[in-house]
Amino acid sequence: MAKITMRQAISQALWEEMERDPKVFILGQEVGVWGGTYAVTKGFYDHFGADRVRDTPISEAAIIGSAIGAAIAGTRPVAELMTINFAFSAMDHIVNQSAKMHYMFNGQMVLPLVIRTVGGGGRQLGATHSQTPDAIFAHFPGLKVVAPGTPADAKGLLKAAIRSNDPIMFIEHATLYQIRGEVPDGDYIVPIGKSTVQRSGDHVTIVTYSKMLELSLKAAEQLAKDGIEAEIVDLRTLRPLDMEPVIESFKKTNRAVIVEEGWKSFGVGAEISAQIYEHAFDYVDAPIKRVAQKEVPLPYNRNLEQMALPQVEDIIKAVKEVL
Amino acid sequence: MEKSEHLDLYQQMVVIRILEGRSAELYQQGKIGGFLHLYIGQEAVSTGLISARKPQDRVITAYRDHGVAINCGISAKEVMAELLGKATGVSGGKGGSMHLADVNNNFWGGHAIVGSHLPIAAGLALGDVYQKQDGVTICMFGDGATNIGYFHEALNLSKVWKLPVLWVCENNQYGMGTTVERASAVSEIRQKADGYAMKNDNVDGMDIMKVREKALEMIEEIRSGSGPQFLEINTYRFRGHSMGDPERYRQQEEIRKWQENDPIGIYRRYLVEEKIASEEELNGEDKKANEIVEDAVHFAESSPEPAAEELFKNIYVEEGR
Ligand SMILES: Cc1ncc(C[n+]2csc(CCOP(=O)(O)OP(=O)(O)O)c2C)c(N)n1
Ligand SMILES: [Mg+2]
Numbered sequence: 001m002a003k004i005t006m007r008q009a010i011s012q013a014l015w016e017e018m019e020r021d022p023k024v025f026i027l028g029q030e031v032g033v034w035g036g037t038y039a040v041t042k043g044f045y046d047h048f049g050a051d052r053v054r055d056t057p058i059s060e061a062a063i064i065g066s067a068i069g070a071a072i073a074g075t076r077p078v079a080e081l082m083t084i085n086f087a088f089s090a091m092d093h094i095v096n097q098s099a100k101m102h103y104m105f106n107g108q109m110v111l112p113l114v115i116r117t118v119g120g121g122g123r124q125l126g127a128t129h130s131q132t133p134d135a136i137f138a139h140f141p142g143l144k145v146v147a148p149g150t151p152a153d154a155k156g157l158l159k160a161a162i163r164s165n166d167p168i169m170f171i172e173h174a175t176l177y178q179i180r181g182e183v184p185d186g187d188y189i190v191p192i193g194k195s196t197v198q199r200s201g202d203h204v205t206i207v208t209y210s211k212m213l214e215l216s217l218k219a220a221e222q223l224a225k226d227g228i229e230a231e232i233v234d235l236r237t238l239r240p241l242d243m244e245p246v247i248e249s250f251k252k253t254n255r256a257v258i259v260e261e262g263w264k265s266f267g268v269g270a271e272i273s274a275q276i277y278e279h280a281f282d283y284v285d286a287p288i289k290r291v292a293q294k295e296v297p298l299p300y301n302r303n304l305e306q307m308a309l310p311q312v313e314d315i316i317k318a319v320k321e322v323l
Numbered sequence: 324m325e326k327s328e329h330l331d332l333y334q335q336m337v338v339i340r341i342l343e344g345r346s347a348e349l350y351q352q353g354k355i356g357g358f359l360h361l362y363i364g365q366e367a368v369s370t371g372l373i374s375a376r377k378p379q380d381r382v383i384t385a386y387r388d389h390g391v392a393i394n395c396g397i398s399a400k401e402v403m404a405e406l407l408g409k410a411t412g413v414s415g416g417k418g419g420s421m422h423l424a425d426v427n428n429n430f431w432g433g434h435a436i437v438g439s440h441l442p443i444a445a446g447l448a449l450g451d452v453y454q455k456q457d458g459v460t461i462c463m464f465g466d467g468a469t470n471i472g473y474f475h476e477a478l479n480l481s482k483v484w485k486l487p488v489l490w491v492c493e494n495n496q497y498g499m500g501t502t503v504e505r506a507s508a509v510s511e512i513r514q515k516a517d518g519y520a521m522k523n524d525n526v527d528g529m530d531i532m533k534v535r536e537k538a539l540e541m542i543e544e545i546r547s548g549s550g551p552q553f554l555e556i557n558t559y560r561f562r563g564h565s566m567g568d569p570e571r572y573r574q575q576e577e578i579r580k581w582q583e584n585d586p587i588g589i590y591r592r593y594l595v596e597e598k599i600a601s602e603e604e605l606n607g608e609d610k611k612a613n614e615i616v617e618d619a620v621h622f623a624e625s626s627p628e629p630a631a632e633e634l635f636k637n638i639y640v641e642e643g644r
Contacts (some may be wrong), residue, residue, distance in 0.1 A: 029499070029501070030499050030500055030501065033500055033501070033571065033572050034499060034500040034501075034569075034571065034572060035569075035571065037499075055501055055505060055506075056506075057467070057470035057471075057498075057501070057506035057507065058437050058438070058467045058468065058470050058471050058498055058506070059470050059471055059472070060471070061471075061472050062472075085436065086436065086437075088436075089436065089438075089439075089471065089472075089473075123356070123357060124356030124357035124408070124419065125357045125358060125419075125421075126357060126417075126418060126419045126421055126422050126435065127417075127418075127422070128421075128422075128434075128435045128436055129357075129358070129421075129435055294634065294635075295638075296634055296635060296638055297638070299416070299417040299629075299633075299634065300356070300357060300408050300414075300416060300417055300418055300419030300420075300422070301408035301409075301416040301417060301419075301628065301629050302356055302408060303628055303629075303631075304416070304417065304629055304631075304633060304634050307631065307634055308634060
């Protein structure tokens, strides 16, 4: 166990998996000589060499397309998309190819492919560079979507993703790289498709993931001062979605607030609340609330951007409304 | 060319240089947020190029757009205010550094997804053709952008439909930290246009007069119906890709070498040697440029933040969320 940053945890997972399995290699923009735009692969190029840490041209479709090809040919690529906003330039390969091939060719082709990417707003990058479109990717059967909120989960889930034989979108958050947490050394695996309780409480269930876990924990701390104990369920994986801890918690608290950074319409909260109503309708004591981004493209101006993003106060307010 | 025109172009270049330097400072003070990509070293490219356009000619570029905006006639005030995210900015503070645009000046933006504006440029030109207007669309992009599919689709379409586009690759030798050689199958980027049977040329981007001359020639040929053409302009960015670039990928020596060909220095020498302007006159222009930028900084700093209601404005033309 060591207290390290999210960045170090992700870097460690990649490094260890590359040491363990020579079939694992990285490709993406600025992953090599530059050392990774978010410095996650710093030092990799010198250690593993240009064949295993492959700088690519600015060619998102070719990055994902060629990673798919290399995966079905027997290697285990970790393709990096500099940010999730650029995934849209590779959407055909992610959606029409990677998510379909195993099924459509009746299991003949296997895609041990990880697409590492970064999402999230809050850094004044403007509308095209600040999106949290996680729900879009979670829409497609055949694709798995992982989005860790703690350094330990980031390490454990990334190792699991690299060892998995399915195509996986591994979505990191740009403003979480600096957060610190205890991370087990060596071979630490967190299974994909398992939600977990990050904080226990009896009064309300907060369902969240990724960056919004950090905000939800802060909200819970403040609520505790008013005697309100929130239970926080961290989804960690959006597809396959593990509702069990959510339903179990809800049956105890009978109230839920779902917190996501992306837009509310057709989002993660919509799915979770629908499933709570489907599986635990008899336990509902108050309408389920969703906290999400305002329905606008994110503006550059700092004040406007913060107005649009979910805040700790929004979570507290929503909790008080369901109580 | 009239003397006044020369002095105007010279002043534009110096304004860009000073404005970029000041924005770097304001970025360090936390007054500018997000990504900031400076144009220092590349001033002769857009100044020369855009000096060759007529008012009906459209300009569209990528995120390295402050200089292009100035050359298109947007005031330093509105540019600086946008960098500071103010209501008086050219995009109302909602766009930021990478998303400047001013349709009234026929400047169609600042686009931050690499290569994404190239098909849009083809469409701007299609709009002109369709409406029987005689504008030429000038589309600027980096060397790195020529490796994304959008580039190839846009060039092909423009040729097939004979669209009046001048494709301009600003080859500043790097896309972030990747050299042209490491990312592009051909190191002379204009060769890519050969694949689309498109007339192409290249020019030294540190010399504004060469850029302007070549651009004038190509733009008028396109206007006369030649179909799209491709111009590769060789240049160099003196600063990092954006603020905070560790610049591990290049040597100081290389930067120093290019700085010997400072585009402002080259133009200055030309103006003096050709006896178009004296050193004193040019110093006077420098001083004026400095005042323009300082006024712009003052204007931007004292401008109001966008009102809260702005958050929900312009999502749609009509009502709806
Ligand atoms: C589709 C897409 N991929 C990646 C990026 C990240 N990115 C921003 S600028 C850049 C380099 C572009 O280089 P070039 O086209 O040469 O322009 P320059 O910055 O040199 O002006 C990259 C990779 C992006 N904005 N969009
Ligand atoms: Mg470049």
